[in-house]
Structure formats: structure tokens, C-alpha cells
Amino acid sequence: DGTAPRYDYGKYYASKTFFDSAKNRRILWGWTNESSSVEDDVEKGWSGIQTIPRKIWLDRSGKQLIQWPVREVERLRTKQVKNLRNKVLKSGSRLEVYGVTAAQADVEVLFKVRDLEKADVIEPSWTDPQLICSKMNVSVKSGLGPFGLMVLASKNLEEYTSVYFRIFKARQNSNKYVVLMCSDQSRSSLKEDNDKTTYGAFVDINPHQPLSLRALIDHSVVESFGGKGRACITSRVYPKLAIGKSSHLFAFNYGYQSVDVLNLNAWSMNSAQIS
Numbered sequence: 001d002g003t004a005p006r007y008d009y010g011k012y013y014a015s016k017t018f019f020d021s022a023k024n025r026r027i028l029w030g031w032t033n034e035s036s037s038v039e040d041d042v043e044k045g046w047s048g049i050q051t052i053p054r055k056i057w058l059d060r061s062g063k064q065l066i067q068w069p070v071r072e073v074e075r076l077r078t079k080q081v082k083n084l085r086n087k088v089l090k091s092g093s094r095l096e097v098y099g100v101t102a103a104q105a106d107v108e109v110l111f112k113v114r115d116l117e118k119a120d121v122i123e124p125s126w127t128d129p130q131l132i133c134s135k136m137n138v139s140v141k142s143g144l145g146p147f148g149l150m151v152l153a154s155k156n157l158e159e160y161t162s163v164y165f166r167i168f169k170a171r172q173n174s175n176k177y178v179v180l181m182c183s184d185q186s187r188s189s190l191k192e193d194n195d196k197t198t199y200g201a202f203v204d205i206n207p208h209q210p211l212s213l214r215a216l217i218d219h220s221v222v223e224s225f226g227g228k229g230r231a232c233i234t235s236r237v238y239p240k241l242a243i244g245k246s247s248h249l250f251a252f253n254y255g256y257q258s259v260d261v262l263n264l265n266a267w268s269m270n271s272a273q274i275s
Contacts, residue, residue, distance in 0.1 A: 007067065009130065009201040010183060010224075010234040011035065012051065027070065028054045032221060035185070035195035035236040051234055052216055052223055064204055068229040069216060077106055077267035084109070084264035089147060089253035095261075096250050101268035103219055103247040107149060111211045112260040113167060118143045122168035122178050133182035133200030138162040138254060144207075145180075147253040151217050152188065154241035155248055161188045161237050162252070163215055163224045167207050179203040179211070181226040181233065188237035201231040210262055218269070219243070 007015055008030065015030040030051045034041050041047040054067045081099040089095065097107070120143045126132050138146050148164025150157075162184045170176035181203050185196040205211065205227040216223040224233045242248065249266065253259045 005065070006201075007065075008232045008234050010199040010232075011236050012232075012234045017056065025055045026057065028056045028067065030054075030234070032234050032236055035197075036238050037193045040238075049221070051221070054232075064230060066229045067232050068225065069214075069223075073106070073216070076270045076272060078270055079268045081266045082264075084251060084261050087261040089251060089259045089261060091256050091258060092254060094150070094250050094252040096248060097264065097266050100249060100266040101245075102249040103152065103217065103242075103244055104269045104271075105217045105249065105266055106214075106269055107151070107217070107249065107264070107266045108212070108214045109149065109251060109264040110262040111147060111165070111213070112262050113144055113207055113211065113257075114259065115257050116144070116167065116177060116207060118257050119167045119169045119177060120144070121172055122170060129180055129182075129200035129202050130198070131200075132180060133184065134198045136166070137186055137198060138164060138182075138184045141254055141256055142166055142168075143256055144168075144259075145255045146182065147255055147259045148213055148251075149215055150250040150252055151215055151222055152237055152239050152242045153248045153250060154239065154246065157187075159187060159189055159239045159242045160250075161185055161222055161235065163213065163222065163233070164252075165203075165211055165213070165226070166255075177207050179205055179207055179227070181224070181231050183222065183224055183233040183235045185235055185237050188239060190240045191238060194238055195236075199233045199235065201226070201233060203227040203231040205230055217249075
């Protein structure tokens with residue numbers, strides 16, 4: 001059932017949890033399989049990796065599962081970039097984040113949405129978030145969105161993976177809104193035989209409040225956390241141009257209305273040493 005609550009709405013499976021009594025937390029481990037062809041997997045000599053471990057807990061209502069990368073991951077952070085604060089992303093704009101190793105990074109951004117009344121009305125039949133994200137990819141403008149991050153992007157955007165929000169009104173003359181989070185891999189690689197499925201999730205958050213998005217980027221893996229961990233999407237992508245130092249990172253807004261970036265922090269990440 002595509003509409004049932006899930007740990008992760010992307011390439012994430014075989015999850016297990018354990019209780020860390022030393023720090024009084026429950027940890028979730030997951031696995032992500034490949035999106036490349038079998039021939040490419042054979043050439044690489046390996047297939048599938050573990051994702052970053054996550055702390056999981058219930059919010060105060062007891063009805064919403066929250067997930068967040070374990071704090072130990074922050075030890076891998078190196079150079080920090082703080083070049084985006086209180087910026088306006090006008091309709092159709094894109095802003096590059098310089099000074100970070102974009103192929104291996106940890107990015108946190110906080111958006112503030114203007115003019116919620118300008119949101120499009122969601123169709124009653126739009127109950128499957130993945131289907132909405134697939135039909136309305138990043139190139140489709142709406143009243144509010146898409147806005148978010150372009151990661152693992154080539155300089156001239158021949159390749160990019162976009163993780164973004166859209167906001168809809170629940171119905172005409174309503175003060176209720178629906179927040180949609182998408183991870184669009186359709187332009188992620190010039191290689192044609194990769195799985196470029198687009199993923200989506202509804203985020204249980206009030207858009208009157210700032211919208212947070214965190215992305216952990218590790219060469220072929222993008223783990224995205226929307227609404228401070230209320231929705232998570234893991235994707236596997238294999239760019240041919242946007243690799244190593246040729247990888248770029250952008251904040252963007254392709255919706256009709258302006259969106260504010262209240263704060264954006266990005267860190268280059270070291271490789272983990274596991275013994």
C-alpha cells in the first residue's frame with residue numbers, strides 16, 4: 001500500500017532496530033539496494049549498502065514517528081559553509097552553495113513560505129504522494145513549489161537530483177494545507193539504464209511554520225529528512241558528470257511564489273572508518 005505510513009518512502013528495506021541503553025534511544029538500521037544495472041553491479045564488485053543509522057521516537061502526540069541521523073554522524077563534518085541566511089528565492093531562481101564538497105555533504109536548510117493562499121488546490125483523487133511527484137516533476141510549476149535542494153548536480157544541470165516540497169490547499173476556501181515532499185531522480189544521470197524512479201511522501205507539518213529539509217549526500221546515496229524527520233526518502237543515483245569536484249549543490253525555487261531561505265548550513269563530510 002503506497003499510502004500506508006513507512007519508515008522511508010524510497011530505496012530502503014530490511015530495517016532492524018535495537019535499544020541503546022547507554023544513551024536511552026532506539027536506533028534504526030536500514031539497507032539500500034542499487035539502482036544501476038546488474039552489469040554495472042557486477043563491474044563494481046558489490047551491491048547494496050547500509051544507510052546512516054537513525055534515532056527514532058514518537059512525537060508528543062504519540063501518533064507520528066520521527067527519525068533523525070544519530071548525532072555521531074556529525075563527527076564526520078569538516079568544513080562548514082554558512083553563505084545562505086535570510087535570502088529570498090524568487091520564482092524560477094536557483095542559488096549555488098559554494099565552498100562545500102557537494103559529492104559528500106550534510107546539508108540543512110530552513111524554508112519559510114509566503115502567501116499560502118496562493119497554493120494550488122489538491123485534487124481529491126491525489127492520495128498517492130509518489131504518483132503526484134511522478135506526474136508533477138521538478139519542471140512543473142505550481143503556486144507553491146517545487147522548492148528545495150538540487151544535489152549531485154553538474155555545472156550546467158545536465159544531471160541533478162532534486163529533493164523538494166510542494167504545498168497544496170486541501171480544498172477551495174480552506175485553511176487546511178497538504179505538504180508534499182518529493183525526491184526526483186529523473187535527471188540524475190545521463191546513463192539511461194539506471195532506475196530513476198521518483199519518490200514522494202506527505203509530511204505531517206503545518207506550513208505556517210518553517211519547513212526544514214536535511215540531505216545526507218554520499219556519492220550515490222541521498223538520504224533526505226523532511227519536516228525535522230517526519231518524512232524520509234532514500235535514493236540511489238549514479239551521475240556521470242556530477243562526480244567528485246564536478247558535483248554542485250543548489251537551493252532552488254521553481255514555483256510561482258517567492259520562498260525565503262531562513263537558514264542554510266552545509267558541511268563537507270569525511271568518510272566513516274568502521275572497524
